[in-house]
Amino acid sequence: MTALLRTEGIRKAYGGVHALDTCTVEVEEGTVAGLIGPNGSGKTTLFNVITGYAKADAGHVYLAGQQITNVSPDRVFALGIGRTFQLTRIFASLTVLENMLVASPNGRAAARRRAMEQLDFLGIAGHHAELAGTLSYGQRKLLELAYVLVADPAVILLDEPAGGVNLSLVNHIADRIRELNAAGKTFLIVEHNMEFVMGLCDRVTVLDSGTVVASGPPDIIRTDRRVLNAYLGEDLDPAEDE
Amino acid sequence: MTETGAGDQARSVLKITDLVAGYGGGDVLRGVSLDVAEGGITCVVGPNGAGKSTLMASISGLLRPRLGSIELDGRNLAGMSPRQVLRLGVVQVQQNHSLFRDMTVRENVELGGYILGDRALTARRVRAVYEVFPDIAGWAGKKAGSLSGGQQRLVEFGRALMLEPRLLLLDEPSMGLAPKILRTVFAAIRQMNAAGTTILLVEQNARAGLRLSSHGVVMESGRVRLSGTGREVLENPEIGALYLGGAVGAG
Numbered sequence: 001m002t003a004l005l006r007t008e009g010i011r012k013a014y015g016g017v018h019a020l021d022t023c024t025v026e027v028e029e030g031t032v033a034g035l036i037g038p039n040g041s042g043k044t045t046l047f048n049v050i051t052g053y054a055k056a057d058a059g060h061v062y063l064a065g066q067q068i069t070n071v072s073p074d075r076v077f078a079l080g081i082g083r084t085f086q087l088t089r090i091f092a093s094l095t096v097l098e099n100m101l102v103a104s105p106n107g108r109a110a111a112r113r114r115a116m117e118q119l120d121f122l123g124i125a126g127h128h129a130e131l132a133g134t135l136s137y138g139q140r141k142l143l144e145l146a147y148v149l150v151a152d153p154a155v156i157l158l159d160e161p162a163g164g165v166n167l168s169l170v171n172h173i174a175d176r177i178r179e180l181n182a183a184g185k186t187f188l189i190v191e192h193n194m195e196f197v198m199g200l201c202d203r204v205t206v207l208d209s210g211t212v213v214a215s216g217p218p219d220i221i222r223t224d225r226r227v228l229n230a231y232l233g234e235d236l237d238p239a240e241d242e
Numbered sequence: 243m244t245e246t247g248a249g250d251q252a253r254s255v256l257k258i259t260d261l262v263a264g265y266g267g268g269d270v271l272r273g274v275s276l277d278v279a280e281g282g283i284t285c286v287v288g289p290n291g292a293g294k295s296t297l298m299a300s301i302s303g304l305l306r307p308r309l310g311s312i313e314l315d316g317r318n319l320a321g322m323s324p325r326q327v328l329r330l331g332v333v334q335v336q337q338n339h340s341l342f343r344d345m346t347v348r349e350n351v352e353l354g355g356y357i358l359g360d361r362a363l364t365a366r367r368v369r370a371v372y373e374v375f376p377d378i379a380g381w382a383g384k385k386a387g388s389l390s391g392g393q394q395r396l397v398e399f400g401r402a403l404m405l406e407p408r409l410l411l412l413d414e415p416s417m418g419l420a421p422k423i424l425r426t427v428f429a430a431i432r433q434m435n436a437a438g439t440t441i442l443l444v445e446q447n448a449r450a451g452l453r454l455s456s457h458g459v460v461m462e463s464g465r466v467r468l469s470g471t472g473r474e475v476l477e478n479p480e481i482g483a484l485y486l487g488g489a490v491g492a493g
Contacts, residue, residue, distance in 0.1 A: 017420070039290065039446060040418070163291070166268055192290035194487025222486045231289070231485045232476075233447030234421055 003062070004029035004186050005081070005155050010049055010059035012042075012210075019045040020210040023059070025188075027155065032177065032187040034197040034218075037207035038231050043190040044086060046207070047157050051083045052076040063155070082153030086160045086190075088140040090147075092133030096124065099132050100147055111150075118146040122176055138165035141173065155186045162193040174200050198222060206230060252279035255409050255440045256301070256332075261310035261320075263300045269308065270296040272464035278409065278457075283431065283441045285455035285472060287448035289485050292461040294444045295337070298413050301442070302334045303327040314409065329357065331408030335398050337417050343387025347378060347397050350386050354404030364404070371400040374437050375430065392423035396430050403434065410434065412443045416450070428454055448485075452476040460484055 003026040012020040020042045027033040035043050048054035050061050052073040060069045063079055071079070090099050100115035101108075119125040122142040127135060132143060141161055148156060161177075162170045174196060177187060191197045197204060198218040205215040208230035214221055221227055256278035264270040270293045278284045286294050299305035301312055303324035312319040319327050333354075341350045351371055355364045372379035378400045381389060386397060395415055402410055412431065416424050428450055435441055445451030451472075452458045458475030460468040462484045468475050475481065 194289070194485075198487045223482075227486060228482045232449045232481070233451075234424075235449050235453070 002028050004064055005050070005188065006062045007046065007050060008060045008062070010046065010061070011057045012045055012049055012054060013057055018210050020049065020056075023207070023210060024212060025205050025215075027186060027188050028203070029186055030181070030184060031202040032181050032189065032200055034201035034204040035188060035190045035207065036192070036194075036197055036204060036221075037213075038233070041207040041230070042210035043207055044159060045210070047083065047159055047188075047190065050076070051081060051157065077151060077153070080154035081157065082148035082151055082155070083157040084141065084144045084148060084159055084161065086163065088137075088144050090132045090135075090140055090143055092131065094132055095129055096132050096135065096143055097128040099143060100150065114150055115146070118149045119143075121149075122146050123172060136169075138169035138173075141165060142169075142176075145173075145176075149180075153185075155188065156180070158187065158189045158191075160191055161189065162191055162196045170196060252282060254278060255280045255315060256442065257311075257313045258297075258301075259311045259313070261297070261300060261307050261312065263296055263305055263307035263310075265296075265305070270464050271300065271307070273310070274461070274464070274466055276459050276466055276469065278440060278442050280440055281435075281438070282456035283435050283443055283454060283472075284457040284459065285443045285445055285451040286459045286461060287445055287451055287475075288461035288467075291463075293464040294461055295413065296464075297461070298334065298411055298444055301327070302332060302411060328405070331405065332411065333402045333405050333407040333409075334411040334413065335402050335415065337413045339391065339394050339398070341386040341389075341394055341397055341401075343385065345386055346382065347384050347386050347389070348382040350397055351378065351401050351404065354401030357405070367404050367406070370406075371403050374403060374433055375400050390423070391419055392426050395419065395427050399430055399434060403437075403439070407439060410439050410441045412441060412445075414444055414446050416445060416447050424450065448481075449476065 005027040007023060007025045010020050010023040023046060037043055045054060049056045052071050055070050060067055068076060068079060097115060101111055116125055119128055122145060124139055124142050161173050177200060181187060201218060204218050204221045206213050206221060206227045213226045213230050214224045254277040258274060258276050261271050261274040262269050274297060288294055300307045303322050307320050314330055314332060351368055352364055355367050358364050375396055378397055415427055419427060432454060443451055452475055453472060455472040458470060458472040459466055460475055460481055467484050468478055468480060
């Protein structure tokens, strides 16, 4: 078993509604894994459970075989799982570089150098002195990723990295992910842009109503009837037809 | 765009031609053309980011389109304010719940007719709403906030009927509702249509939405990619490629 990150039988309910129901997902070391599914299928909830932002009602989360279920977010981060958010969380009135240094425990010069390296790698070093609030939506996503990279996590969870981002920047983000992956980083990516997911991921897991309905390589997932059914929604009244 | 379909004989209430619209960053709608047939239910479906909500916002006047026209009975709505569009009889029920929770159900319904400015007419219209949805009459004195999500949706529908809309826009009415309640909401849409209301429906549950509708449209990346009768669209194998990626016809 080579799963670097694994959730096993996760359950999570909000006020009686099951957001996740016996949700088991595996991410193998060194791969880019995709997590897709229609709106409300539980993708972000699973991210929240993995990263400690939501408590699982049942089930377990393992990182490299070690149980990390319901560990606090800062602890999860320290253990090597970095995460970006669907709606970017940056400090708009700090500069780009200041954002990078907010949680920096190291000596100033070293931290600064490391931060600039990441900004440079993601192509936004030229904006380091600008207020983060002036960045475009896509650039904010890059800043958030840069911030995560500084901690050098083993696994990076990206929540809709391509959502609302223009095409050239989408391609840029995909290229950077490929490069990081080639250098050994493992990814789990939630994304609605199918070209992005299918073109980038080694394996795609599909959630519907909080449960895994399919998991496999993109080409298989793309033609899987169960996946299409999940996206097109439940047939309410098949009998009532004509 | 693939024309699969018949059913274009009916008169169009709304005729959208080459609509281009977006939010500063770029165009979300990239040349959308579609007709809404009088007396029918036209359902627009498509994956996230297809432009469905942008289409709704353009029609209701919340977003000013950059190019193209939106004709209601031959009159161009593009660039009008939401208030003007409302006065012409285009009423939208928005995605999120929008009742005044601390007011009664009856007061909420009455508010739907606030631009009527006529007490007697308002009272008549409330009675007409109760005829379409007798359940709402039963909840009249309750606080709107005490109703379930599905019940609130019904009251929102009733409130929209107060203006006897020429065109009713429903933006993802199934959002956040359990499957069992969905059935009630879809039945209510059917009832409003049976009572003579022309409906343009944007729906996330494509299967249920298309099955309910006389006409279906699939949008993807800001364009209309499939259209026809609801059934034709639902049974078109290309719908899979539109939702799951891959060039149409290649998957």
